[in-house]
Amino acid sequence: MAIEVIRDWRGLSASQKGAAVAVGAFDGVHRGHQAVIASARKAADELAVPLGVVSFHPHPRRLFQPDVAPFGLMTPEQMARALDALGVDRLYLLPFDREMASLTDEAFAREVLSEGLGIKHAAVGFDFTFGKGRSGSPDLLTQYGQRLGFSVSVTERKDDADGLKLSSSAVREALKAGDMTRATAILGRPFAIEGTVIHGDKRGRTIGIPTANIAMPAYMRPAYGVYATRTRLPDGRVVNGVANLGIRPMYEIEDPLLEVWLFDFDESLYDQTVETELVAFLRGEMKFDGLDALKVQIDEDARQARAILG
Numbered sequence: 001m002a003i004e005v006i007r008d009w010r011g012l013s014a015s016q017k018g019a020a021v022a023v024g025a026f027d028g029v030h031r032g033h034q035a036v037i038a039s040a041r042k043a044a045d046e047l048a049v050p051l052g053v054v055s056f057h058p059h060p061r062r063l064f065q066p067d068v069a070p071f072g073l074m075t076p077e078q079m080a081r082a083l084d085a086l087g088v089d090r091l092y093l094l095p096f097d098r099e100m101a102s103l104t105d106e107a108f109a110r111e112v113l114s115e116g117l118g119i120k121h122a123a124v125g126f127d128f129t130f131g132k133g134r135s136g137s138p139d140l141l142t143q144y145g146q147r148l149g150f151s152v153s154v155t156e157r158k159d160d161a162d163g164l165k166l167s168s169s170a171v172r173e174a175l176k177a178g179d180m181t182r183a184t185a186i187l188g189r190p191f192a193i194e195g196t197v198i199h200g201d202k203r204g205r206t207i208g209i210p211t212a213n214i215a216m217p218a219y220m221r222p223a224y225g226v227y228a229t230r231t232r233l234p235d236g237r238v239v240n241g242v243a244n245l246g247i248r249p250m251y252e253i254e255d256p257l258l259e260v261w262l263f264d265f266d267e268s269l270y271d272q273t274v275e276t277e278l279v280a281f282l283r284g285e286m287k288f289d290g291l292d293a294l295k296v297q298i299d300e301d302a303r304q305a306r307a308i309l310g
Helices: 031-047 060-064 076-085 105-116 138-148 168-176 180-187 291-309
Strands: 004-006 020-023 051-057 090-095 121-125 151-155 192-198 212-215 225-232 238-246 257-262 273-284
Touching (some): 020 031, 031 151, 031 180, 121 138, 180 273, 238 273, 257 273, 273 291
Parallel strands (some): 051 090, 121 151
Antiparallel strands (some): 212 257, 225 238
16 A cells, blocks of 8 residues: 555654645545545645545544444554545544543644644535534634634535435445445445454354354444355455355354355465455345255355356
């Protein structure tokens, strides 16, 4: 990747400052986010400065609601890759901790954006808030920018052809409903789960269907069931497959697991990091009378997945 990832606003060198930035959580880097980044790109081109994105890790909601169910749409690594593909030069992935949360809106604009990052321009969405108690607004940021020496652009709400908001919450709703077509349309690419391949119970091997098992602790839970998938391996190869996401009613595992059967593939992937796109939702989770019935259904799932994936 060409993108530079910077994980603080304090103690930066002059060469790491001075960008035109899009500011926000950007979980998913969906098409609405991409419109904000496009606004920052326009400013970066006009000012002849690098294009940056300012985001936060962990997501602010994780600090304020530590017991909330997992809701993430991507890992920081996936975010960096998505932004790299958009031509972003720098990702400022700022630590969102008690210190950051305690900053007033004026202190955030002055200490973080102006003094820390030395930004030349800030592009934000229409609903952007910042500072303690989310007291800051785009209008307030514009006023601070005039005083501190950076310009501000505000991107209005972006709707799709159906008039529905292009938002992270809309992506989550689509994923919970198993509507992968809609989720993909909002994101601009299929939703993907990245994780390390772990050892499972190896039951699949007993019926000739070995799976790569991936835990998904930080991700939101899409509809449990079976998906047609594409998995990117560490060496860049992409392998079609079919996957079960959920708790497997036959065995009632405690934490949801993504179990991917990679078609025409027999290499070991243990302890390697892979990324699996959920391309299409085939069916919900089911209970079976035994392994024979399970295998018959999986063969049918695989037939459908191959037809969809081509």
